[in-house]
Amino acid sequence: MADGVLELDPLPSSTGRRMEQVITAVRAAIDHGRMQPGVKYSVYQLADVLGVSRTPVREALLRLEEAGLVKFEARQGFRIVLPQPQEIAEIFAVRLALELPAVRKAATLADPALAQALAEQQRLMHSAAAADDESSFAHHDLGLHDLILAAAGNNCSRAIVKSLRETTRLLGASTAEATRTLHDIDREHDPIITAILGRDPDGAEAAMRAHLVNTGKLLVQQAVRGDHDRADVVWKTIVN
Structure with missing residues (x-):
């Protein structure tokens, strides 16, 4: 049923959600070359090597299929599909369209409650970094962006951005350590928070734009394996 050999460590005993653990194990296997794009594997095979039942394995693979990282085939088979650079650029085009007006509104409406909540998220991000x-860090980063979107009062935008960020997480798209440290990413958020607390919509928008563009371009470059010319073409075609 499966063409590829799987040599993965069994999942440790845990009371946590097995589905999330399987997702993490598959992502790590892809990152370390233990699971190869295009090779056919099976649900049964993956469940056996991880030492878990097939139910959480199927659930994990369905989540990864929704994100575009897995393609199912007949008889419980599946293959790994690497994310396309244009998919990542499209995600950031949507995020820019939604988060820039949101951060402007948050800066206009900033109140003591929002200031306190943002300061707490900033503290948590500093500690994680x-x-x-x-x-x-990723959890608190998501929380910070969600606070800004919530303050803007558009729950639809908030849900869309949360879904898009979950997609990039499942794809394994992260610039941490690959091209910048957690401290680098953390520092990009500081001017956003400062501008919101200073009730500076223009400054907040500029800082958010710089952060999202920097993150998006780095992720597209990773997707094209460092081909900067192709990354520029993809970005400019979809975002600019």
Whole structure:
């Protein structure tokens, strides 16, 4: 049923959600070359090597299929599909369209409650960066952007951005350590927060734009394996 050999470590005993653990294991296997794009694997095979039942494996693969990282085939087979650079550029084009007006509105409406919430998220991000905890940092990063979108009062935009960020997470699209450190990413958020708290819509928009464009371009460059000319063409075609 499967063409590829899987040599993965069994999942450790845990009370956590097995589906999320399987997603993490598959992402790590792809990153370390233990699962190859285009090679056919099976649900049964993956469940056996991870030492878990097939149910959380199927659930994890369905989530990864929704994100575009997995393609199912007949008889419980699946293949890994690497993200296309244009998909990543499209995600950031939508994020720019939604998050720039949101951050302007948040800066216009900034109140003590929002200021306190943003300061707490900033503190949590600083702590996660100092501990080099990428998982916690990503969680608090998402929380910060969600606070800004919530303050703008558009729940539809908020849900769309959350979904898009989940897609990039499942794709494994992260610039942390590959092209910049958690401290680098953390520092990009500081001028956004400063501008919101200073009730400076123009400054908030400019800082958010710089952050999103920088992140999006780096992720597109990673997707094209460092081909900067192709990355520029993809970005300018879709975003500019």
